[in-house]
Amino acid sequence: MTDEERDWDRPDDPAAVREALIEWYEDDHREFPWRRTDDPYAILVSEVMSQQTQLDRVVEAWEAFLERWPTTAALAATDRADVVGFWTDHSLGYNNRAKYLHEAAQQVESEYDGEFPTTPAELQELMGVGPYTANAVASFAFNNGDAVVDTNVKRVLYRAFDVPDDDTVFETAANDLMPADRSRVWNNAIMELGGVACGQTPRCDEAGCPWREWCRAYETGDFTAPDVPTQPSFEGSRRQFRGRVIGTLREYDDLDLDTLGHRIRVDYAPDGEYGREWLEGLLEDLAADGLVELETGPNGETTARLKR
Numbered sequence: 001m002t003d004e005e006r007d008w009d010r011p012d013d014p015a016a017v018r019e020a021l022i023e024w025y026e027d028d029h030r031e032f033p034w035r036r037t038d039d040p041y042a043i044l045v046s047e048v049m050s051q052q053t054q055l056d057r058v059v060e061a062w063e064a065f066l067e068r069w070p071t072t073a074a075l076a077a078t079d080r081a082d083v084v085g086f087w088t089d090h091s092l093g094y095n096n097r098a099k100y101l102h103e104a105a106q107q108v109e110s111e112y113d114g115e116f117p118t119t120p121a122e123l124q125e126l127m128g129v130g131p132y133t134a135n136a137v138a139s140f141a142f143n144n145g146d147a148v149v150d151t152n153v154k155r156v157l158y159r160a161f162d163v164p165d166d167d168t169v170f171e172t173a174a175n176d177l178m179p180a181d182r183s184r185v186w187n188n189a190i191m192e193l194g195g196v197a198c199g200q201t202p203r204c205d206e207a208g209c210p211w212r213e214w215c216r217a218y219e220t221g222d223f224t225a226p227d228v229p230t231q232p233s234f235e236g237s238r239r240q241f242r243g244r245v246i247g248t249l250r251e252y253d254d255l256d257l258d259t260l261g262h263r264i265r266v267d268y269a270p271d272g273e274y275g276r277e278w279l280e281g282l283l284e285d286l287a288a289d290g291l292v293e294l295e296t297g298p299n300g301e302t303t304a305r306l307k308r
Ligand code: SF4
Pocket: 156, 159, 160, 197, 198, 199, 202, 203, 204, 209, 210, 211, 212, 215, 216, 217, 218, 223
């Protein structure tokens, strides 16, 4: 085992972790038109545009670009100034990206006979295509990529599996988690998780994060991340306490309400503001989410345990 492999909290059951994320993604995700195509050219255009511009705004520009230059051949044959003009008109950020895209289209035409290369290594030979974009195109067009590691993915891995802030370890962990031959759905899913659930301010419960039962941050309430150096503020601290309940129940077979309450907050008082009623509400939510089981004993006392 190398240092990189030892350095993070690899899940005991990676198959369950993978399945949960793919199911969550397939059940519901944001619809972007480039997610409905496997045309490498259209995907490359979307990736280059998305580097600097909010995804919602990219949609219109992407559609207009492809209407004007529907193929690499069409783009390669046009004047570079027209491509740069389009970039400026649509406020797409650095003009260099337009130049590189034009150059890449010419490379595909002249060096690859108009057929896109299919591996991340070859794709990186195209002008302006770095490791991230190469993997994204290889995955989304050809289902042939390595794991994509961007800021969103780093944040998720850091929080969920304690992956240290080190690019080599992030890459090892991301590839280790990715199921074989499923880079298209996997990379889409983990980026979606980082985009809609595990943002700088996480929305673990609201977004129904499928990794709550394994996530270290959810358990400990520490949601810092490489791009979130201080604890993000929430509307309330309910989420942290949910994490503490899960973390505490993991240590015991089951616990009665008051014992659990005292373990998760110092100001717990059975009849106080943060007492049994408050804790029952928290536990009922966790039970509704399938994370906890509640049992009522012969004298009406409630015990809680993790759902296994
Ligand atoms: S449980 Fe929360 S912190 Fe953990 S991976 Fe999911 S969204 Fe991120």
